[in-house]
Amino acid sequence: MKQQRSFPAFKVSKRCENRLKGGHPWVYDNEIEVSPDGVENGSIADVLSPKGSYLGSGLVSLNSKIRVRILSDNANETFGESFFRRRIRYALDHRKTVMGDDISACRLVHGESDGLPGLTVDRYNDILSVQVLSYGMEQRKDMLYRLLTEELAADGVDLRGIMERNDVAIRELEGLGTGKGWYRADFLPTPPESPVTEICENGIIYKVDVENGQKTGFFLDQKYNRLAAAKLAKGKKVLDCFTHTGSFALNAAFGGAAHVTAVDVSQFAVDTARANAERNGLSDKMDFICADVFDLLPKLTEEKAGYDFVILDPPAFTKSRKTVNSAERGYKEINYRAMKMLPRGGYLATCSCSHFMTNEFFVKMLMSAAQDAGVRLKLVEARQQAPDHPILMNVPETDYLKFYLFQVV
Template identity: 60%
Template sequence: MKAERSYPRAVVTAKAENAVLQGHPWIYDAEITALTGQPENGGLVDAVSRKGRYLGTGLYSKESKIRLRLVSRNANDVFDDAFWERKLRWAWEYRKAVLREEDLTCCRVIFGEADGFPGLTVDRFGPLLSAQVLSVGMETRKHTILPMLADILRRDGQRIDGIYERSDVKLREKEGLEQVKGWLPLPGETPPASAVTEITENGVKYLVDVENGQKTGFFLDQKFNRQAVARLARGRTVLDCFTHTGSFALNAALGGAAHVTAVDVSESAVEMARANAARNGLSDRVDCVCANVFDLLPELEGQPARYDFIILDPPAFTKSRATVANAITGYKEINYRAMKLLPRGGYLATCSCSYFATEEKFTAMLRSAARDAGVQLRQIEARQQAPDHPILWGVEETNYLKFYLFQVI
């Protein structure tokens, strides 16, 4: 029997209707032509077409340009605790299906819109969950949803000691939210004494500081791309640019690289990479250097060839459409320099984690860099983010990571 709807209703434009029917969960403020009822900030609102067709139910944000984020397209859904628990269980069961058992101890458990939790990210680092809340709808429900998630994992035999919230990002201001950072209380429990924990990914051990590390503490989306690099690194001399915590460098070393030089402009990142190399007994084969990659690559051109495998894993050079052109210029510079440095038969791993630097733009840049460097690229693999960061068709924002392995010939 169809449940009675008692939520405010938002009538949306034909453009919004078409986007929703193709799977996108966002409805912008300018796409709402009429609003009946008194929606609460973070509350539930039904979206309907101009002809009154039910399109879905979403979380309302009175200050964001993304005014409504859909969480259901089923008119019979009842949005009680059982609804959210069911969605959390689906997300966890999906991870269990697509990851190896050993990968479940460090993985992304909730990936926002791709899991039906718009504005919520939850990463697992061993016994700690690291959560980031970016929408007012999730903000109003976090004290229900996050403890519920911990309970689901525990009932499945997983050790969860605490949840640390990393909502210390400026993006929250667009939702009218203050930045927040700290332990999220779990009923009847005392938070852990430390927000630092150890994880093992691909056989490599890392210390992860969920309180002070970038974003939620560690980048999990390159897990299987690091494995691909490790397979190719055996016996090679590797230059890992933008190393951050040393993850690609350590995977290459563990994969049998003859030697690895890991470079980052941040001294603290270099120190962390150095400590991770020592933790894994790889200090004799991994040198960690503090340098600006944009300066280092041209300097190396004048020296005898030292590397036959170069890895380029830069931070996002653009976070908006307005700066895409500058970002592509930056990507081309480092890729051109790497191609010039590599001997014929050498290998290149290159990627972009910016959604706005689309695959079309990124591959066009690579073709241009290869032409200018006077080399030809033989593609080994084209890869994306790990499957615990699922790409939801119809939601192009979930498809952000481009990763290529080439041989330079």
């Protein structure tokens, strides 16, 4: 340690020491061997090894099993405003590098992967949609929002508003309330009257409701996976299951598919997808079905519907380790049905967005489904989330999206 520390310090177990040295930024409550007296919720604290060596400093969450989220292992850091400004600037500059000029609809801050644990920031043109998921970030959100506004302005982006999407149960584990709505501050203009805005992704225009849409308004992480699927769709009859706002279906149609059927159990989602198709002039090669995919796939197989490309983009069937096995059955069922329906030489796009469904487990499920369906899978491409959702190595929680393109042979 290079200087006298002014922060309270937690002493942790050897197991925790090894994990922190490996790059994982979380300290769990059951790994703490010595706690400081009077430490305040949301404050900065040091983390020390069993022998007292400095491991890092982070935000304290007294109500969470994740007791400390490491911000930095620089013993000279004081964690003032300049620290958070640098982190935001690093995050913005990284997006410019990995996404190029196409960052008008983009994840700007991806929590732990950007050294800002518990903070998610998505940009939809001149609106930010933000989730704050840790107590320490909640305490600092006024500063963080101002810094985001200033740094984006330096890049020529003048924000019209910041929508807080804190309507997630995980905040309750931090002792925080839930809710959503426009954030108001002197450094921002009066919020827009409507939470609906438009974005353009892969040449396709979408309406995005930043207040009522899924997650922060749109699933930005599949951006390049949609392009990969679109390349295979040319001239094919495509079935897009769990279409939501129609993003995979629209990319397939835009990519030259002969016809695309988009399916979702939600009538609102189907209506939104249909409106997006009309907005992009693609209605003539698309149709829409409101149905449960689990019920529809066997029916389409019996009817010999003739699809030669099936896209499966389901919601996360599991959000905890306890439900992985039941989720595996759901994933296997839809993949098995898709494989049975497709002709030899047909194509399958399939994915999982849960980090609890590990890649190894997901691939094992696919192989089992293929065996039961009596087919083999020829890998076209294996992909992950878009690079604006960076994966921090040795932090499996940041590596969540599995996306595979196969030919069924």
